[in-house]
Amino acid sequence: MKLTDLKLKNLKPRNKSYKERDGKGLYLFVMKSGGQSWRYDYKLKVYVDKYKNGTYVYGLYPQMSLQEAREAHLSTKALVSKGIDPNKHKKEQERLSFLNKPISFEEIAREWLEKKKLEVNSETLEGIRMRLEKYIFPQIGNVALCQLSTSDFLTLLKHIEKRGTYELLRRSRQYCGQILRYAVAHGKIERDFTADIREAFAVRKVKHQPALRPHEIPEFLKALENNDVRLYAQTRLALKMLMLTFVRPIELASAEWSEIDFTDKRWIIPAEKMKMKRDHIVPLANQTLELLENMRVTTGNGRYVFVKQRKLKEHMSRDTLSKAVRALGFQGRHTAHGFRALARTAIREKLNWDSEVIERQLAHVPSNNLGSTYDRAQFIEQRTLMMQDWADYLDEC
Numbered sequence: 001m002k003l004t005d006l007k008l009k010n011l012k013p014r015n016k017s018y019k020e021r022d023g024k025g026l027y028l029f030v031m032k033s034g035g036q037s038w039r040y041d042y043k044l045k046v047y048v049d050k051y052k053n054g055t056y057v058y059g060l061y062p063q064m065s066l067q068e069a070r071e072a073h074l075s076t077k078a079l080v081s082k083g084i085d086p087n088k089h090k091k092e093q094e095r096l097s098f099l100n101k102p103i104s105f106e107e108i109a110r111e112w113l114e115k116k117k118l119e120v121n122s123e124t125l126e127g128i129r130m131r132l133e134k135y136i137f138p139q140i141g142n143v144a145l146c147q148l149s150t151s152d153f154l155t156l157l158k159h160i161e162k163r164g165t166y167e168l169l170r171r172s173r174q175y176c177g178q179i180l181r182y183a184v185a186h187g188k189i190e191r192d193f194t195a196d197i198r199e200a201f202a203v204r205k206v207k208h209q210p211a212l213r214p215h216e217i218p219e220f221l222k223a224l225e226n227n228d229v230r231l232y233a234q235t236r237l238a239l240k241m242l243m244l245t246f247v248r249p250i251e252l253a254s255a256e257w258s259e260i261d262f263t264d265k266r267w268i269i270p271a272e273k274m275k276m277k278r279d280h281i282v283p284l285a286n287q288t289l290e291l292l293e294n295m296r297v298t299t300g301n302g303r304y305v306f307v308k309q310r311k312l313k314e315h316m317s318r319d320t321l322s323k324a325v326r327a328l329g330f331q332g333r334h335t336a337h338g339f340r341a342l343a344r345t346a347i348r349e350k351l352n353w354d355s356e357v358i359e360r361q362l363a364h365v366p367s368n369n370l371g372s373t374y375d376r377a378q379f380i381e382q383r384t385l386m387m388q389d390w391a392d393y394l395d396e397c
Contacts, residue, residue: 003028005066011036026073028061036061038069042080056086103188105148105179106141112182121273123250123318128175135160135172145183150193154200161201169201211338212330214346217397220330229327234298237291238306238316239324242336244288244391246343246362248275249318249336255305256315260284260292265384280363283384285391343390351389357382 003022011020013034021027029039038058043051058064058072076086109132116125139156140148153176160169177194184192212220224236231239242252251269260267267282274280284292292305299307306316321336334342340362347353357379 003066008061008066022066022070024073025077026069028069038064038072040073040076040086042076042086044080044085045083052085054085054087056090102144102146104142104144106137108145108183108186108188109137109141109175109179111186112179115182121250121254123254131168131171132175135168136176145189148189148193150196153193154197157197157201173197173201208341209335209337210333211341211345212334214342214350216333217342217346217394220328220334221394221397223328223330229329231324231327232309234295234306234309234316235320235324237295238321239336241288241291242321243339243343243394244285244291245282245387246340247280247282248340249321251280253306253316253318253321256303257296257300257305258303260305262289262292265289274363276363276365278363278365281380281383282361283380283387285388287391287395288387346393347386347390351386351393353386353389354382357386361386 003020007020008028011028011030013030013032015032017029017031019027019029019039025040025042027039027041028036030036037060040056040058042054042056044054046052056076058069058076061069064072079086079089113125113129113132116128120128136156139159140152143152153173156176157169157173160172173194177192180189180192180194183189224239227236238252242249245252245267247269251273254273255267255269259269265284267284269280269282271277271279295305299305299312302312304315308314308316318336325331325334325336325338344358344362347358348355360379361383
């Protein structure tokens, strides 16, 4: 006997669960807890003489009415008659629905950022995230990928170009392109729109970061010593060590005590912190070791050599070094990164060291050596002597 709405309303839970049948395999399952759901026990033929039993749940009653359950049951029986497992079919439909669900540019960008975690260091990742959140998401973040077009990215990037921030323009186009190619790889869109607008922007000549010339070293050291701008003692020591070691600012700012070997007088920067993703040895001159001993009194019990003033468990920001150089009065003449160029020039011109030794200490690999095995200790004896010569030269300036 078929079920009716009146009979359904009068059903009560019993001591154990039971079934109220509507016919053709459809029934309402009434649990002893009082919950009720529409179900179908099906038998699926998988081989000539072998069957698979299963139960398909349509939905809860009364959220799903009697009429809705009957209509759903007709569709499910049709699948079973064709040899299709309704539970597997439902999961596949849910999967396809998820894949085809409109996704915004910001959502796919956040996924891409998760992937980038495995590829770049935390400082670089934070820089990428900051630029996306500040310059890109406010413009196109909420737009569905399927609705974006070439003109959307052209408008976004032209706006950045008008501000004259050409490095930001380059990075923004690069990020958008990588995000779109990630989306293509995951079947979210057909193509990378940024490929169409490469010729829409003027190619700017590379402008190298300014750096002092060797004869200007005494001027900088005097400004650092006088400290008329009242830099923190730690910041002054960080600048001095940056000058002594001429590593990249982020490598110095994130230096850890575990990387410093006082016995062998070496600082070994791990590959994940290096631009070229290779370990790098920095021989430590006596002056550098003395500086580190001074820092060990202050931060030796923590993880990082140089820390933030108000967040002692976090390493110093590389921007602190850049701001300090500007504060000392060298804006437009020198940068924190400029110590690398300064050291290269001075060591070659004033100390007469071979360029290849200098380049190895800068962690530069010559183009003709890219395919060979990298030896982090190459020229290490010469580099050790050179770094002490460089420190002594700075003392004499």
